[in-house]
Amino acid sequence: MNTPFRLDDHPRRPQPLAPPPDGYFDRLPTQIMARVQPGASQEPAAFGWLKALSLPLRTALGSVVVLGGFAATFLLNQPTNTPHLVHANLASVPRAEMVQYLLASDERVSLSDLSELPVADQDMVHEYLNVSPAEVQAALDEQPTEPSYL
């Protein structure tokens, strides 16, 4: 009759499994050091400072960059006011409204405007200035040669 197995009576083998390959424990520290410092020298210096930031700061910075990108795209896609468009828009405004605006605002008519207006539009001189072309010419002749405003 076999004696029942008792663990205390069994010779203990500290390492019951086959040992690792030869030199394994000589290589292991090097492998581990390579894993904890992967390519530290290969990291581009330009972005090295990013690693120094905490995770929330990096997240905030990323959000700012993304939102800034959206804002820049939005602004760059707005229709631009080219000189051609400015002239076209100005030409579409009725002349009478334009003169009303100038009279109502603090804009002033220069001597050159006054000299060109009777040639460009006789009706406007009669309607808004209420003077004849001869009177305009006389007023211009009385002015000194230096630029001045009425």
Added chain:
Amino acid sequence: MEDQEILAKFADPASRNLAFNQLVRKYQQKVYWHVRKMVVDHDDADDLTQDTFVKVWNHLGNFRQDASLYTWIYRIATNECLSFLSSKRRKFFLPLNDVSEELAAKMEADPSLAGDEVELKLQKAILRLPDKQRLVFNLKYYEDMKYEDMAEVTGTSVGALKASYHHAVKKIEQYINEPS
């Protein structure tokens, strides 16, 4: 190099690498064999040992010295093993016994157990234990770790550990004494 000296040197960036290298050299065999007994396969043990030391590197700066460095490292290694075995079961939808069978098959192929039937049967009996009980058994039987240290490693009370080890021994003896 003493643990306190390793920790002091690790805190200094100028000597951090040297200190960590010393730490790995001091504990690598203990960690490897602790892991190897849990996962049996050398390649798995190699991966988990490296993962353990990478985690040690990442968290050693926050290590509070209310536990010893030795039990803290063992705790990390233990968690790595338990996570590995658990994920293996989840990954392949394997029941508990299938992973034990897989480990037993690897054990049978181990050349150091060839020709030693009793030892092979003992190893198979150990593999039939639930992972956490197997862990307790290994720490006590093979490494003769104090129950107080085991409590730090496993986060279990000393009383529960003693009971777990006692039951593990009974289960193993019962399995080996069963007629095959």
